[in-house]
Amino acid sequence: xxxxxxxxxxxxxxxxxxxxxxxxxxxxxxxxxxxxxxxxxxxxxxxxxxxxxxxxxxxxxxxxxxxxxxxxxxxxxxxxxxxxxxxxxxxxxxxxxxxxxxxxxxxxxxxxxxxxxxxxxxxxxxxxxxxxxxxxxxxxxxxxxxxxxxxxxxxxxxxxxxxxxxxxxxxxxxxxxxxxxxxxxxxxxxxxxxxxxxxxxxxxxxxxxxxxxxxxxxxxxxxxxxxxxxxxxxxxxxxxxxxxxxxxxxxxxxxxxxxxxxxxxxxxxxxxxxxxxxxxxxxxxxxxxxxxxxxxxxxxxxxxxxxxxxxxxxxxxxxxxxxxxxxxxxxxxxxxxxxxxxxxxxxxxx
Amino acid sequence: xxxxxxxxxxxxxxxxxxxxxxxxxxxxxxxxxxxxxxxxxxxxxxxxxxxxxxxxxxxxxxxxxxxxxxxxxxxxxxxxxxxxxxxxxxxxxxxxxxxxxxxxxxxxxxxxxxxxxxxxxxxxxxxxxxxxxxxxxxxxxxxxxxxxxxxxxxxxxxxxxxxxxxxxxxxxxxxxxxxxxxxxxxxxxxxxxxxxxxxxxxxxxxxxxxxx
Numbered sequence: 001x002x003x004x005x006x007x008x009x010x011x012x013x014x015x016x017x018x019x020x021x022x023x024x025x026x027x028x029x030x031x032x033x034x035x036x037x038x039x040x041x042x043x044x045x046x047x048x049x050x051x052x053x054x055x056x057x058x059x060x061x062x063x064x065x066x067x068x069x070x071x072x073x074x075x076x077x078x079x080x081x082x083x084x085x086x087x088x089x090x091x092x093x094x095x096x097x098x099x100x101x102x103x104x105x106x107x108x109x110x111x112x113x114x115x116x117x118x119x120x121x122x123x124x125x126x127x128x129x130x131x132x133x134x135x136x137x138x139x140x141x142x143x144x145x146x147x148x149x150x151x152x153x154x155x156x157x158x159x160x161x162x163x164x165x166x167x168x169x170x171x172x173x174x175x176x177x178x179x180x181x182x183x184x185x186x187x188x189x190x191x192x193x194x195x196x197x198x199x200x201x202x203x204x205x206x207x208x209x210x211x212x213x214x215x216x217x218x219x220x221x222x223x224x225x226x227x228x229x230x231x232x233x234x235x236x237x238x239x240x241x242x243x244x245x246x247x248x249x250x251x252x253x254x255x256x257x258x259x260x261x262x263x264x265x266x267x268x269x270x271x272x273x274x275x276x277x278x279x280x281x282x283x284x285x286x287x288x289x290x291x292x293x294x295x296x297x298x299x300x301x302x303x304x305x306x307x308x309x310x311x312x313x314x315x316x317x318x319x320x321x322x323x324x325x326x327x328x329x330x331x332x333x334x335x336x337x338x339x340x341x342x343x344x345x346x347x348x349x350x
Numbered sequence: 351x352x353x354x355x356x357x358x359x360x361x362x363x364x365x366x367x368x369x370x371x372x373x374x375x376x377x378x379x380x381x382x383x384x385x386x387x388x389x390x391x392x393x394x395x396x397x398x399x400x401x402x403x404x405x406x407x408x409x410x411x412x413x414x415x416x417x418x419x420x421x422x423x424x425x426x427x428x429x430x431x432x433x434x435x436x437x438x439x440x441x442x443x444x445x446x447x448x449x450x451x452x453x454x455x456x457x458x459x460x461x462x463x464x465x466x467x468x469x470x471x472x473x474x475x476x477x478x479x480x481x482x483x484x485x486x487x488x489x490x491x492x493x494x495x496x497x498x499x500x501x502x503x504x505x506x507x508x509x510x511x512x513x514x515x516x517x518x519x520x521x522x523x524x525x526x527x528x529x530x531x532x533x534x535x536x537x538x539x540x541x542x543x544x545x546x547x548x549x550x551x552x553x554x555x556x557x558x559x560x561x562x
Contacts, residue, residue, distance in 0.1 A: 124481055128407040135415025146426050161423045165416055
């Protein structure tokens, strides 16, 4: 596999010279973005099916066998719908907002490693880059809410801004613990640091278990998913920030939300669940390619996302703020100190 | 022929200057905040060019990701009256001009004092695996530990002051005490009342006609 890639690179290098680098980078970006978009499409179907089964319904089953063509039908429907721009809306920002939501969700994938050395950019400050990119997604939501010139949308935007800023801090501190344990901000090195003879017991979710939970829950909050979907809150503020959006502009918000979910799943797998490493480094397991393990871990976390949505009622806004500021942030601060002290003792095995 | 690096620098520099100018010239405060975001972004690009990737990403993370979000949050909620804002512009202009002149003077002093400012010849290039973050951490916690700690204490004082300024206990607020809610037991709130089953009275013709 690696030899083949190197051969392709060699041929391209000879053929195009200095122009090869941009071509190669665009190719790498496409190899990541196209599967993400397909996954988003089928994640929506999976969500409807899974929640359907949990609620003893069948879920979509009309378009294609077992409803497998449903995402295509949805996509075509959204493409052909009219994009309505409200009279009082700020047109430029109204159109820019969905794009601003989707771009960070896709840009963050640049540093995500899928196997040893398999990333668009093997950046040293990868972890920081991820944090920076995920914190930008909120702009699309705020701008959408403001530009729509609608009370519901504006309320959604304000809720979202406050919520994301709060949970980002907890998320950041949880990642500080990962950073301390791995002594690196390079995502590839973080996965390598979890490699040991102990298999899955070497992964960071064992010493950093509270941080694993904090990260996962904050991840649900960051992506505005139930039970933290106060920015949309269809029963309180109709659909929140995207109430005025229709057709493709709405679809972009939808795509961004699911792309963000997949991103959080990938990051949780990489930082806490050993990324592409097999659970045990023994014969049948370590012969399976690393990509499979990463995708398997991501699927489990994505299933959790769907499970949460089918299980928990929406948080009340003040409860949500309390959880973020008064529970998660102190907990993460304490755990940073605990990990720091723990690492000075001989009992630190990771 | 200018190098690719210089081209990128001029692009980001032009963007920064343009965005910074728009921040103060644009009429809508929300646009101004968004242009400030753009200015931060292009500045981060320039820092990245200086191989200061840690600072560049931190700039985006802290200023764009958190500070400006809260800024926008406030600006969007304000009902800004432009006419009122313009009032007294010329009255305060001298003060603003003096402060701006002092700031320009300070910047010139700081930047002019470094030999590196002339050509950048004093800078060394580092390999791709050189960890900017580690180097920065080492310096902060060794050579510059006192200024660093001082800054930390200052920030802490600012945090405490900000909270102390806004913290006030109001009476009659019906906020929930979470500890009390969690500690609630079934026995405290529910009373099982035993009562004999009610017997249904036979319906008479009179009542039926009344109902209808």
